[in-house]
Amino acid sequence: MSINDPEIPDIVIRRLPIYAQTLTYLTGEGVTTVSSSELGARIGVTAAQIRRDLSYFGEFGKQGKGYNVQFLLNQVRDILHLGHSWGVALVGVGLLGKAIVHYTGFKDKGFEIKALFDSDTRKLGGEEMGMTVNHFSKIPEIIPELGLNVAIVAVPAHSAQEVVDLLIKAGVKAILNYAPITVQVPADVRIRSLDPVAALQSMTYYLNPDPKARSRNGKHSK
């Protein structure tokens, strides 16, 4: 029941990292015990949802008491396989790619970038954080060699599908995509896309389209 139960909804899986994150902050604050309603309030979901989500994986709480923060955090981390460091390939070493390589958050959380790829001949052979930049064509060789099955794609939209196809052929099973385009992957490969512009566009729907009018008549203060 713990190994890859396909009946657990993906939407539940996507909430687990938020639970882990929040539990981590709670340990940092010295909180040892938390109830589903306290945790829910902190995350912005209902207590029932927290309890239902966790119930897919086991019984982690104590009636009348709540959850032991450290214990629950360990459990969630186990479920997500966060116990060891995952090696990651980064494709695309432009402005965004460089910011990603230098961001310490990945390594701190167990995702260590171990190989860099780009197609720009001016970048090839260059170094970032002690790693050589290899051409796309080296993907089929280097990725199996290093045993990587996680990749970050930070290339322009027009080469994203090509890059993703190469990665998948090389054995990658999880892809974080920064390119603003929908990429096709087979069912046994996971992909998540981060598109800041799409996120902004989905919020402007709710905004008054004429901000000048709003600021002029002072309606901006709620």
Added chain:
Amino acid sequence: MSINDPEIPDIVIRRLPIYAQTLTYLTGEGVTTVSSSELGARIGVTAAQIRRDLSYFGEFGKQGKGYNVQFLLNQVRDILHLGHSWGVALVGVGLLGKAIVHYTGFKDKGFEIKALFDSDTRKLGGEEMGMTVNHFSKIPEIIPELGLNVAIVAVPAHSAQEVVDLLIKAGVKAILNYAPITVQVPADVRIRSLDPVAALQSMTYYLNPDPKARSRNGKHSK
């Protein structure tokens, strides 16, 4: 019916930018007409979902024909209020913040960064792309002055809530949050968070926790 219909599910709104993006690529390819099944195949959703989503806003297609790509794109852009440029405040000018300022994708898509804020005294008064870096304390003054109601938060987790509170008091109604923490906002404010680590963690659930074993016995090539 076109102005802020609250019965339209947010999940539909969040798909519209993807439709707009895909329709934009289609115009670039010279495609003039598209059916719901073609568009769905491209995006990875069903034809029925496309038709249902669009039906919340009007009747944009022609039976037996499909949708005119340019017309549908214009309609979706109107719905999302993408017709003009939105002024944006950026809070946090660290590595990530700098990458954001220099990324041309925001301006190209109508989100123009017009003010920079940070709390680090070493950065204050400095410039990025011709804009001065102001202290957090200037938020209540500068944001209403420029009439901004969209903001990007790229500060460390520990100051995210404080910054968001300041922004909201200054009139911001839409926030793109890069800090890996859940931030509380009132119901009339929209917030979307981008957390690359959380995205990766939600995928490792599906992966074999021991990649060494996988690469050793060659199971990576499917």
Added chain:
DNA sequence: GGGTGTGAATGAGTTCACAGCT
């Protein structure tokens, strides 16, 4: 008393399937 875990009820979102238009 306080809080979990979970059947049952409800609500939300997706897909079916087809009438109707071109």
Added chain:
DNA sequence: AGCTGTGAACTCATTCACACCC
């Protein structure tokens, strides 16, 4: 013939509400 727009059916997700336990 081909494809939209949409009631109706269905599936999936959330919330209710309570037995049970600490």
